[in-house]
Amino acid sequence: xxxxxxxxxxxxxxxxxxxxxxxxxxxxxxxxxxxxxxxxxxxxxxxxxxxxxxxxxxxxxxxxxxxxxxxxxxxxxxxxxxxxxxxxxxxxxxxxxxxxxxxxxxxxxxxxxxxxxxxxxxxxxxxxxxxxxxxxxxxxxxxxxxxxx
Numbered sequence: 001x002x003x004x005x006x007x008x009x010x011x012x013x014x015x016x017x018x019x020x021x022x023x024x025x026x027x028x029x030x031x032x033x034x035x036x037x038x039x040x041x042x043x044x045x046x047x048x049x050x051x052x053x054x055x056x057x058x059x060x061x062x063x064x065x066x067x068x069x070x071x072x073x074x075x076x077x078x079x080x081x082x083x084x085x086x087x088x089x090x091x092x093x094x095x096x097x098x099x100x101x102x103x104x105x106x107x108x109x110x111x112x113x114x115x116x117x118x119x120x121x122x123x124x125x126x127x128x129x130x131x132x133x134x135x136x137x138x139x140x141x142x143x144x145x146x147x148x149x
Contacts, residue, residue, distance in 0.1 A: 006031055008055075009081075011074045018072055026074035028066045035060030 007030040015023035029036055039054030069077050108119035 009068070011078055014074075015072055021075045022072050024074035024078065025071050026068035026077040027062050028068065029057075029060065029062060030066075033060055033062070 007028045009026060010029055011024055011026050013023055014025040017023065031038070035058045037056045037058075039056060042052045044052060068074070105119070109117050111118045113121075
């Protein structure tokens with residue numbers, strides 16, 4: 001697996017009786033652990049930096065020192081991980097929206113119809129677009145910084 005990590009995080013139910021908030025354990029599995037192997041990495045259209053593959057565990061043993069936090073306390077670890085992921089996804093989405101809007105705005109300036117750029121034609125969409133452009137340009141960066149802080 002090219003560009004693959006040396007270890008992976010996993011969450012497993014370790015006590016059905018304790019339920020979700022006390023029966024999940026977070027742990028690290030290293031790629032060279034006996035009984036662990038990564039299957040074919042899937043080709044995707046998006047999120048290409050995030051690999052998607054089948055993972056196989058065949059009598060794979062994880063030592064105690066590879067538990068993240070305490071046994072049964074994996075739920076809080078998962079929630080903190082999701083918080084970080086949500087910030088990254090939000091920043092990525094805002095960046096994509098900003099880039100798409102910049103592309104559309106540039107296109108509306110370059111595209112000629114009836115001898116003038118299409119952005120010069122009257123319409124509420126052009127005015128709203130200008131406001132949205134300012135919101136994206138100034139608001140997205142600040143929002144991302146506040147979420148990350």
